[in-house]
Amino acid sequence: MPQPVVVMKFGGSSLATTDRVRLVAERIAGRKRDGCNVVAVVSAQGDVTDELLERLRALAPNPPAREVDMLLATGEQQSAALIAAALCARGVDAVSLTGWQAGITTDGNHRKARIHRVSPHVVRSFLDSGRVAVVAGFQGISGERDITTLGRGGSDLTAVALAESLGGACEIYSDVAGVFTADPRIVEDARLLPEIRYDEMLELAALGAQVLQGRAVEYGWQHGVEIRALSTFDDSPGTLVREGSPMERLQSVTGVAIDRKVSRVLCESVPDLPGAAAAIFDGLAEAGVNVDVIVQSPSREGRTDIGFTVSDDEADTALEITRSAMVRLGAQGATLDPNVAKVSAVGAGMQSRPGVASRAFRAIADAGVNIIAISTSEIKISCLVRRDQAEASARALHAAFDLAMQPSLSD
């Protein structure tokens, strides 16, 4: 019987120091000793990517995306070579591979390339010869043989895609133990989830959970790759991300998330005419600005207020675009409120259970917090609140849905 293949991905903070690189090498070596065929996927060490970008921007404020990719890809290549050498120093035969050497081909969309295909025969032949393959994450090669990168957190995607092509398990190691019912730094009794569904994980990733990259979760979902999120620094089993687990029947809400990196744009006294909202949101869409939690107040004297949220780093662009739309519409103007946060309850179980939303609103109200706006999806309820009330709101939701407790059939 062939040995099982496991793809182990390690992020930048797990590789930030020489001691941590040694620890990661030891983890990989242990897995190899356990009888697995191991593929390691590595990110750039610590802040290397940011430092490279800083050096680049000093020379070219708007560098061509092709050159950004050429530069950034070196960070992962360095990590791969260092880990492979550290493994060899431990007597574990290992080779490093760039993205293109590992057979990862992408489209030519620099800085956020999509994987077209993974040709795993080179990795496979190294595994077959008993070696560990250490693959530089985050990168691939386009049809024009240019080096491309997969966007922030893209090493997760590399790992999932390699696991899929090799028929192996996928383990994503970071400095947190897995996916929690809430951020444990904020909600004291937050509980590590043993399992979570792809769709729930996608919502949490979109809400700023750093454990897994959204596109990697999506890829895993599409291709049926189960992803385990676990800690580099302890031996807990972490969280398994997979297709609809039995959990969904037990609990309506799986986790609570806070996204502080949002700002609210408020358009005041907009003439309540057909196409007014479109005039605002078309411009934002064209500029690639993502808009969320849209609320339009009831019309009074032919005028209405429209509020929506955007991520902080797109706030200035959004305000500028909105203001010029206001001028065209003859509206009073637009203001920006950065002092907000989005608190969300996520859970596939809420689809089949009425009353989840009202229970959420009640919990937040009972905590003395005023909800500014609400948006919901099939498996998510988001409430916009004042930023300094976000933590209290999250604690209230966590308690209201008994997330600190292991779910049971009686829930």
Next chain:
Amino acid sequence: MPQPVVVMKFGGSSLATTDRVRLVAERIAGRKRDGCNVVAVVSAQGDVTDELLERLRALAPNPPAREVDMLLATGEQQSAALIAAALCARGVDAVSLTGWQAGITTDGNHRKARIHRVSPHVVRSFLDSGRVAVVAGFQGISGERDITTLGRGGSDLTAVALAESLGGACEIYSDVAGVFTADPRIVEDARLLPEIRYDEMLELAALGAQVLQGRAVEYGWQHGVEIRALSTFDDSPGTLVREGSPMERLQSVTGVAIDRKVSRVLCESVPDLPGAAAAIFDGLAEAGVNVDVIVQSPSREGRTDIGFTVSDDEADTALEITRSAMVRLGAQGATLDPNVAKVSAVGAGMQSRPGVASRAFRAIADAGVNIIAISTSEIKISCLVRRDQAEASARALHAAFDLAMQPSLSD
């Protein structure tokens, strides 16, 4: 008529700071504006290569050569991306290329790979579309699609090989103005040579002149590529390295060099039997230690002394090997004297002129310096002297052969 192609190579110290990178970009841009098709070949910035090696050795004292190459190649890739972006920021359309993207294939001899072939069609197509191609020096790709490096100073070789394949001129920029008759820091009236022969340059490179890498000169010689060595930081025309120039008929000695990085091994009281010297030097050859300036004293009472020099960084290895040979031969023992230096006069003209050697020995003796040992080639005379007398010896040779003067037919 097609535009002329020029390959401009910039070394690490020319790229050590952001300001220097800007200066290099400006030089390249200027050449492009002058109507040339420009290929830039770049080394890693400043001390990047040494820093990477240090990080690697902290993890793996004896790292696999394959992984060393994988790691080090990133330094040049980073430089290439930064320069290409800096050019674009100046409005000069440019793309960076790794060694393999630029079509440089090598053997699989990691850390000192030899170039097998240069396939210039990718570079050529970028030039044809009006762009500057910025190529990462020092690296290539093996038949097994592993990343290889060409050895210290290998970016010079990249530049010469690309110039050959593109039918272009080759310019090697560094922080010195070209090749001098002697080190200007030591010999005050040292003169910049407008031209030098390949064979002379090879001898000077072997003697530690840092201006050009020996293998690059050799490659240029074999393939008929003229190489211009010049400064990044001024506009002097530098030195042209080329096939036998008219100069050779004018002057017997072209330049004087000092190599301080040598040590002398002295084998005392070796039984003067057939094969004794072979017993010593075979072992050194096997260990890859280069030996120079060998002197055997006249035999007395069936015993002889044998002295030779090795480079400082091979001295300990050489002493160890020699000592074990001494034990096998029943010799008294071997000692190491690091307090020596090699002073050489190099010139293709000395082949056809008798008396050059005696003039050199006389000049050194008149400076009050005792010559410990002598070695000569067809175009070189080397004298081993005490290290603290090396500079005086070099000055004496420089003056004796009138090197400060422009050569004339009456010389």
